[in-house]
Amino acid sequence: MKGFWRDAVEFFPILMNGVALTIVVTIGSLLLSTVLGLIWAMMRVSGIKALSMISASLINVIRGIPIIVLLFYLYFVMPDLGVTLSALQAAILGLGVAYSAYQAENFRAGIEAIDKGQIEAAQSIGMGWWLTMRRVVLPQAVRIVLPPYGNVMIMMLKDSSQASTITVAELALQGKLIASSTFKNTSVFTLVALMYLTMSIPLILLVRHFEKRAGKR
Amino acid sequence: MIELNDVHKSFGENEVLKGITASVQKGEVVCIVGPSGSGKSTILRCINGLESYDRGEISVEGLKVDRDAPSIVNIRTQVSMVFQRFNLFPHRTALENVIEGPLFVKKEPRAQALERGRALLAQVGLAEKADAHPPQLSGGQQQRVAIARALAMQPKAILFDEPTSALDPELVGDVLGVMRKLADDGMTMVVVTHEMGFARDVADRVLFIDGGVIVEQGPAKALLNQPQHPRTQDFLRRVLHPL
Numbered sequence: 001m002k003g004f005w006r007d008a009v010e011f012f013p014i015l016m017n018g019v020a021l022t023i024v025v026t027i028g029s030l031l032l033s034t035v036l037g038l039i040w041a042m043m044r045v046s047g048i049k050a051l052s053m054i055s056a057s058l059i060n061v062i063r064g065i066p067i068i069v070l071l072f073y074l075y076f077v078m079p080d081l082g083v084t085l086s087a088l089q090a091a092i093l094g095l096g097v098a099y100s101a102y103q104a105e106n107f108r109a110g111i112e113a114i115d116k117g118q119i120e121a122a123q124s125i126g127m128g129w130w131l132t133m134r135r136v137v138l139p140q141a142v143r144i145v146l147p148p149y150g151n152v153m154i155m156m157l158k159d160s161s162q163a164s165t166i167t168v169a170e171l172a173l174q175g176k177l178i179a180s181s182t183f184k185n186t187s188v189f190t191l192v193a194l195m196y197l198t199m200s201i202p203l204i205l206l207v208r209h210f211e212k213r214a215g216k217r
Numbered sequence: 218m219i220e221l222n223d224v225h226k227s228f229g230e231n232e233v234l235k236g237i238t239a240s241v242q243k244g245e246v247v248c249i250v251g252p253s254g255s256g257k258s259t260i261l262r263c264i265n266g267l268e269s270y271d272r273g274e275i276s277v278e279g280l281k282v283d284r285d286a287p288s289i290v291n292i293r294t295q296v297s298m299v300f301q302r303f304n305l306f307p308h309r310t311a312l313e314n315v316i317e318g319p320l321f322v323k324k325e326p327r328a329q330a331l332e333r334g335r336a337l338l339a340q341v342g343l344a345e346k347a348d349a350h351p352p353q354l355s356g357g358q359q360q361r362v363a364i365a366r367a368l369a370m371q372p373k374a375i376l377f378d379e380p381t382s383a384l385d386p387e388l389v390g391d392v393l394g395v396m397r398k399l400a401d402d403g404m405t406m407v408v409v410t411h412e413m414g415f416a417r418d419v420a421d422r423v424l425f426i427d428g429g430v431i432v433e434q435g436p437a438k439a440l441l442n443q444p445q446h447p448r449t450q451d452f453l454r455r456v457l458h459p460l
Contacts, residue, residue: 117304120298120304121298121306123267123293124297124298124300125294126291126294126318127321128290131322135317136306140306
């Protein structure tokens with residue numbers, strides 16, 4: 001145990017560099033997946049057949065490819081096609097696109113859960129599609145969507161570790177590098193696990209808060 | 218001002234409107250009565266384009282109702298609707314519900330919309346509930362807010378789709394009272410209802426609908442007191458004397 005604390009003090013600063021990158025990757029891909037997910041969801045519920053079909057197929061293609069393969073594709077294959085991305089860019093893009101499919105399905109479920117009468121009421125006062133979405137449907141859907149959205153945030157935090165496979169020196173990769181050069185596997189990976197857990201706990205509490213609030217109505 | 222000419226409408230195999238021809242004059246109160254599933258609500262929903270129709274023509278002030286044409290927005294701002302289940306926006310206060318249309322559809326200045334909104338809530342007897350959210354209001358209060366919301370669009374006519382059917386019996390009177398006042402003020406109203414007392418006292422004309430056709434129509438008192446058609450007689454007997 002004493003050894004662990006000594007190791008912890010020694011490795012903590014290096015691992016914090018990893019934590020910083022983990023946070024960058026998580027937030028970056030979270031924002032991207034939210035925007036893309038919203039776009040896919042809006043296409044799905046637009047009522048325009050072509051748009052909804054494009055979106056549905058896109059979601060299925062994205063869902064059918066493992067995140068790690070998507071990352072390899074962006075980082076190793078895209079340069080052959082003339083598009084060179086930094087490891088960080090590829091990680092954010094890959095995770096963002098991969099998770100946009102889940103976000104889209106979540107958003108769509110939230111939008112479709114809104115009572116049809118709400119949409120009719122909006123139409124009956126002369127609102128068009130976009131105004132109905134913006135003023136009536138989306139504000140109500142947010143309440144429904146937030147708890148699962150919080151869960152996606154937690155999953156993305158943990159899945160950001162997959163960026164290590166394309167050389168992004170986030171927390172998991174930093175840990176692996178230290179472990180392989182010091183052979184202090186137990187100390188290092190215990191520390192890494194604790195740091196992920198520490199980052200997850202505020203998110204877990206946030207989800208609980210969302211769920212309580214959603215339950216109130 | 219509202220004209221229906223041989224309107225047909227089917228849901229799949231089921232033809233719910235089999236040639237409805239009727240008209241509503243300015244300032245007139247027309248009640249539509251009839252058994253459940255007879256197509257009463259569908260008529261209202263076709264008039265403001267919440268539902269499409271297959272054949273015939275509906276026009277409002279000479280403008281053809283076509284739910285896929287841009288002109289439908291124009292029609293909907295002239296013909297408001299009050300729903301059976303209120304359909305207030307639960308995430309907004311009573312006052313916000315009322316000013317939503319004026320503010321975002323009609324682009325009224327905020328101060329003016331607020332002032333009118335408060336006046337309308339006062340008109341339906343809910344001035345003190347302006348800041349309450351719909352879930353905090355009783356069904357009768359919610360429906361009165363919904364009427365204020367419809368009025369806020371300054372419509373030429375209001376369609377009421379069974380406005381008191383979802384209410385506890387003791388709350389029905391408040392809503393009917395507000396509607397009666399509107400009628401007295403000369404508002405053009407088309408009301409689908411099971412409240413025969415309201416139809417008799419307030420309506421100018423009553424249409425009795427069964428099986429997707431107008432079986433009988435005429436001045437309210439005459440039709441409800443001396444129905445001519447056997448189906449009307451049978452329906453009224455069962456509604457007025459259920460035991």
